Amino acid sequence: MVLGKKKDKQAKAAQAGATNGQSQPSKAMDPSHPDWHKGEDILLDVRNLKMYFPVNSGLLVQRKIADVKAVDDVSFFIRKGETLGLVGESGCGKTTVGRAVLQLYKPTAGEVYFQGQNIAGWSTPQMRPLRRQMQLIFQDPYSSLNPRMTCGSIIGEPLVIHGLSKTKAERRERVAHLLEVVGLNPFMADRYPHEFSGGQRQRIGIARALAVNPSFIVCDEPVSALDVSIQAQVINLLEELQAEFHLTYLFIAHDLSVVRHISDRIAVMYLGHIAEVANRQELYDNPLHPYTQALLSAIPIPDPVIEEKRERIILYGDVPSPLRPPPGCVFHTRCPIAIGACRTAVPELQEVSKDHWVACIRAEGYRTSATALAPASEAKPK
Amino acid sequence: MAKVLEVKDLATYFFTADGVVKAVDGISYHVDEGESIAIVGESGCGKSVSALSVMRLVASPPGRTVHGEVVFEGQDILKLSESEMRHVRGNRIGMVFQEPMTSLNPVLSIGYQLTESLMLHLGMTRVDARERAGELLNLVGIPDAERRLKDYPHQFSGGMRQRVMIALALSCNPKIIIADEPTTALDVTIQAQVLEVMKSLADEFGTALIMITHNLGVVARYAQRVIVMYAGKIIESGSAKQIYGDPRHPYTLGLLKSVPRLDESRKEKLDPIEGLPPLLINLPAACSFAPRCKYAIDKCRSEVPQLEMATDGHVSACFRSKELAQLAKAHA
Numbered sequence: 001m002v003l004g005k006k007k008d009k010q011a012k013a014a015q016a017g018a019t020n021g022q023s024q025p026s027k028a029m030d031p032s033h034p035d036w037h038k039g040e041d042i043l044l045d046v047r048n049l050k051m052y053f054p055v056n057s058g059l060l061v062q063r064k065i066a067d068v069k070a071v072d073d074v075s076f077f078i079r080k081g082e083t084l085g086l087v088g089e090s091g092c093g094k095t096t097v098g099r100a101v102l103q104l105y106k107p108t109a110g111e112v113y114f115q116g117q118n119i120a121g122w123s124t125p126q127m128r129p130l131r132r133q134m135q136l137i138f139q140d141p142y143s144s145l146n147p148r149m150t151c152g153s154i155i156g157e158p159l160v161i162h163g164l165s166k167t168k169a170e171r172r173e174r175v176a177h178l179l180e181v182v183g184l185n186p187f188m189a190d191r192y193p194h195e196f197s198g199g200q201r202q203r204i205g206i207a208r209a210l211a212v213n214p215s216f217i218v219c220d221e222p223v224s225a226l227d228v229s230i231q232a233q234v235i236n237l238l239e240e241l242q243a244e245f246h247l248t249y250l251f252i253a254h255d256l257s258v259v260r261h262i263s264d265r266i267a268v269m270y271l272g273h274i275a276e277v278a279n280r281q282e283l284y285d286n287p288l289h290p291y292t293q294a295l296l297s298a299i300p301i302p303d304p305v306i307e308e309k310r311e312r313i314i315l316y317g318d319v320p321s322p323l324r325p326p327p328g329c330v331f332h333t334r335c336p337i338a339i340g341a342c343r344t345a346v347p348e349l350q351e352v353s354k355d356h357w358v359a360c361i362r363a364e365g366y367r368t369s370a371t372a373l374a375p376a377s378e379a380k381p382k
Numbered sequence: 383m384a385k386v387l388e389v390k391d392l393a394t395y396f397f398t399a400d401g402v403v404k405a406v407d408g409i410s411y412h413v414d415e416g417e418s419i420a421i422v423g424e425s426g427c428g429k430s431v432s433a434l435s436v437m438r439l440v441a442s443p444p445g446r447t448v449h450g451e452v453v454f455e456g457q458d459i460l461k462l463s464e465s466e467m468r469h470v471r472g473n474r475i476g477m478v479f480q481e482p483m484t485s486l487n488p489v490l491s492i493g494y495q496l497t498e499s500l501m502l503h504l505g506m507t508r509v510d511a512r513e514r515a516g517e518l519l520n521l522v523g524i525p526d527a528e529r530r531l532k533d534y535p536h537q538f539s540g541g542m543r544q545r546v547m548i549a550l551a552l553s554c555n556p557k558i559i560i561a562d563e564p565t566t567a568l569d570v571t572i573q574a575q576v577l578e579v580m581k582s583l584a585d586e587f588g589t590a591l592i593m594i595t596h597n598l599g600v601v602a603r604y605a606q607r608v609i610v611m612y613a614g615k616i617i618e619s620g621s622a623k624q625i626y627g628d629p630r631h632p633y634t635l636g637l638l639k640s641v642p643r644l645d646e647s648r649k650e651k652l653d654p655i656e657g658l659p660p661l662l663i664n665l666p667a668a669c670s671f672a673p674r675c676k677y678a679i680d681k682c683r684s685e686v687p688q689l690e691m692a693t694d695g696h697v698s699a700c701f702r703s704k705e706l707a708q709l710a711k712a713h714a
Contacts, residue, residue, distance in 0.1 A: 089569035089570065089571065089572075090569055197658050199658070227424040227425055227596065227659075228424065228596060228598070228637060228640055228641055229424060229636060229637060229640050229654060229655035229659075230654075230658075231640070231641075231654075232639075232640035232641070232642075232652040232653070232654030232655070233654040233656070235642070235652055235654075236651065236652055236654060239651070254569065254570065255570075256570070256644060257599075257641070257642045257643060257644040258642050260642065260644060260646075261642030261646065261652070262642075281647075284644070284645075294571055295570065295571060296644065297574075298570045298571045298573065298574035299570055299599070299644050300597070300599030300600050300602060300603050301599055301602065301643060301644055301645055302598040302599045302601075302602050302626060302638060302641060302643065303602055303626050303627075303643075304602045304603070304622040304623050304626055304627075305623065305626075305627065306602075306645065307602045307603040312574060312578075314571075314574055314575055314578055315571045315574075315575070316575075318539045318541060318542070318572070319569075
């Protein structure tokens with residue numbers, strides 16, 4: 001298998017990097033998550049990531065008047081070979097997290113450890129060798145492929161950029177192989193994107209990401225633009241590729257049933273913050289954050305018999321603007337169980353049981369002084 | 383129960399330079415008074431065109447309804463003149479479209495758009511219409527309704543805009559509302575709000591509801607009967623319980639198996655439908671699902687299956703519909 005081959009030097013370098021990461025000085029650690037990955041094989045560790053987009057105004061002199069806090073203090077990690085699902089509604093900052101992790105946006109603050117190295121704020125030339133390790137699959141298979149390039153040259157381009165193929169023949173052979181891997185016919189290499197259907201285009205996007213033998217792929221809503229029957233084909237393909245090439249995924253989507261299907265662990269985001277992180281079964285069986293509970297109950301199950309019996313939590317109102325996020329817990333404006341303290345204290349992400357993290361002072365098992373601060377009269381659902 | 387709408391052998395073709403696209407090819411169904419039905423299918427299966435044909439909103443040329451009848455309140459509305467049709471549209475039949483931003487006029491206030499149809503169809507005075515418009519916005523759950531009548535569509539969020547569309551569809555007390563992918567453009571928590579509002583109001587006013595969607599989950603909760611379309615034809619229809627519990631067409635079965643379910647207990651492999659939906663130009667005289675079907679036999683490739691009764695009120699167009707359950711079991 002050509003794809004599976006990894007240069008020894010590279011592997012060693014990566015290993016060295018990983019050990020470096022384990023011995024990072026403790027000041028780089030998030031104080032609220034002390035030693036949260038003792039002895040585990042962590043590929044990506046994101047700590048206190050912030051991504052603000054300035055809003056400028058002024059006719060002649062542009063002045064910054066505010067920040068859109070797309071991502072505000074987000075921390076999570078991904079183990080080698082696992083899939084972390086990142087789920088949330090539109091505008092919650094999930095795509096921004098993906099892009100900031102890949103340094104396509106330069107984070108405002110925070111650290112991004114990839115294989116033990118803090119890559120936050122790295123310049124484009126610094127990032128270039130690392131791009132071979134981390135790739136991105138885009139949401140829209142129509143706008144993410146250059147209509148003037150053939151499918152073969154789209155998939156072959158990363159090989160040229162990273163100097164991975166010496167001759168044209170070698171490149172053609174590799175492209176043909178990649179096409180086969182993603183379930184397309186090698187003779188399709190000479191076709192243009194418009195000659196493919198949505199699902200096939202998404203396969204081309206996947207082949208392009210695989211071309212450089214990455215270890216980590218950010219999948220940004222890879223199936224939301226596709227029809228259900230095609231969605232299943234692409235999800236299965238992603239799962240097969242993960243098993244074959246030992247890939248690690250950050251799977252970003254708004255559809256919780258798809259995320260739950262493909263992920264090992266799931267992080268739920270709301271308005272730039274992570275509300276809850278848990279493994280797929282725990283999140284479904286024992287959701288602790290009221291937003292997760294509402295999100296789960298809002299997703300319909302295709303079975304009328306089950307649907308009849310299901311209780312629904314309907315959230316009132318809309319998601320607030322990230323330009324002026326509410327103080328305290330960002331969810332308190334829509335939360336059915338908010339108390340006074342929720343309006344002032346920003347809840348930190350805390351591990352309430354093994355691998356189950358939640359940021360809600362009202363969640364079961366959450367230890368905080370803020371709950372004690374709340375007057376007893378306010379401690380009931382409003 | 384009385385039928386409020388009956389569609390008989392409706393066919394809408396598009397005449398293009400490449401050939402005739404049979405977007406809707408002879409479909410028949412009915413809706414009872416106050417009933418909620420769903421039309422399910424993937425993009426390009428003709429579900430939206432079938433709704434537009436009922437409303438006579440298909441762009442012509444290239445589209446044309448070539449034959450069929452749409453009987454609404456005892457008359458075939460395909461035979462009405464354009465001015466008579468305008469009294470039906472928006473008045474007796476309401477419509478909610480997929481994209482709330484493009485279906486509301488961006489340069490007119492919400493109040494203007496709501497009062498326009500009230501004054502036109504119901505002959506209300508401006509003052510009465512204004513008051514009624516405020517009530518309607520209140521009804522669909524828009525806070526501070528009176529004041530918001532002055533606002534323009536861009537000042538509303540996606541979910542709120544869709545609520546305005548529902549208010550608009552309900553405004554003239556229609557007998558039936560056709561909702562074409564009403565929540566596809568919305569987030570899940572907002573989706574739940576909007577569907578809940580739509581269903582409860584339809585129940586309250588006794589309005590029948592046709593929901594067109596690709597999301598099998600949405601349908602399970604809100605529809606009593608489900609119609610599954612593929613390549614311009616109805617391939618199966620029955621009560622929601624029959625369709626989900628005992629599907630009799632391999633396409634329906636495939637759709638159900640290819641969506642990951644939130645309540646799946648362990649990580650199971652999805653069972654996708656292989657291949658792609660057919661192009662609707664020059665379809666061969668055969669079952670159009672046969673090329674993607676796991677259970678296709680020679681007969682499927684040479685004859686067109688007709689809708690046949692499977693059980694009471696449950697029809698399917700498949701030569702092997704009776705054996706399907708066993709075939710699926712053997713396959714798994």
